[in-house]
Amino acid sequence: MNLQKVVSGFFFILAMTINFGFFYGDIDNPELHSEYELFVAFVVSLISTVLKIGDKTQLGAVLLATSLVADIQLLSAVIVWTVTEYLSIVDVEAFAAIISLSGGALLANITSVVLYVGETLKSKR
Template sequence: MNLDKVIAGFFIILAMTINFGFFYGDMDSLEMHSKYELFAAIIINIIATTLKLGDKTQMGSVLLATSLVADIQLIAAAVIWTVAEYAYTIDREIIGMIISLSGGALLANITSVTLYVGETIKSKR
C-alpha cells in the first residue's frame, strides 16, 4: 500500500464530499449553506491541489487542472459572499451566484475523483 496515494485519495474524495455538503440545499436561501462548510471546502481543496503538484504525468496535469478550477470557483464564491455580506445586500441573484459557483466546483471535483478512480483501476492491470 502506498501511503502517499492513500493520503492524496483521501483529500481528493473529502474535497468532493465537503463541496457537495455545501452545495446541497435550497437554491433560494443561504441558511441551508454554512459559511464554515464553504471555508472547509476551500481549505480541503487547496490541500488536495498541493498534493497533486508533484505528479508529472499527463493524468497528473489534468487532475491538477480540475483541482485549480475547483479552487478558483470556491474562492470566488467566498469572495462574492463576503463582499455581498459587508458591502451590499444579499439577494436572490447573489445567492444564486454563490451556489452556482460551488456547483461548478463540485463538477470539477467529481471529474477529478472519476479520473483518479480510473487511473487507479488502470494501474492495477
C-alpha cells in the first residue's frame, strides 16, 4: 500500500463527495445549501488540483484538466455568491446559477474519480 496513493485518492473522492453534498437539494432554496460546504468543497478541490500536478502521463494530463474545470466552476460559484450578497441582489436566478455551477463542478469531479478508479483497476501492482 502506498501512502501517497491513499492521500491523493482521499482528496479526489472527498472533492467529489463534498461537492455533491453542497449540490444536493432544491436548486432555488438557499436553506438547503450551506455556504460552509461550498467553502470546503472549493478548498478540497484546490488541494486535489495541486496533488495532480507533476504527473506527466497522458492520464495525468486529463486528470489535471478535470480538476481545473472543477476549480473554475466552484470559483465562479463563490464569486457569484459573494458579489450578489454584498450588492444585496440575491434572488432565485442568482442562486440557481450558483447551484448549477457547482453541479458542473460535480460532473468534472465524477469524471476525475472515474478515471482515477479506472487507472487503479488497470494497474498490475
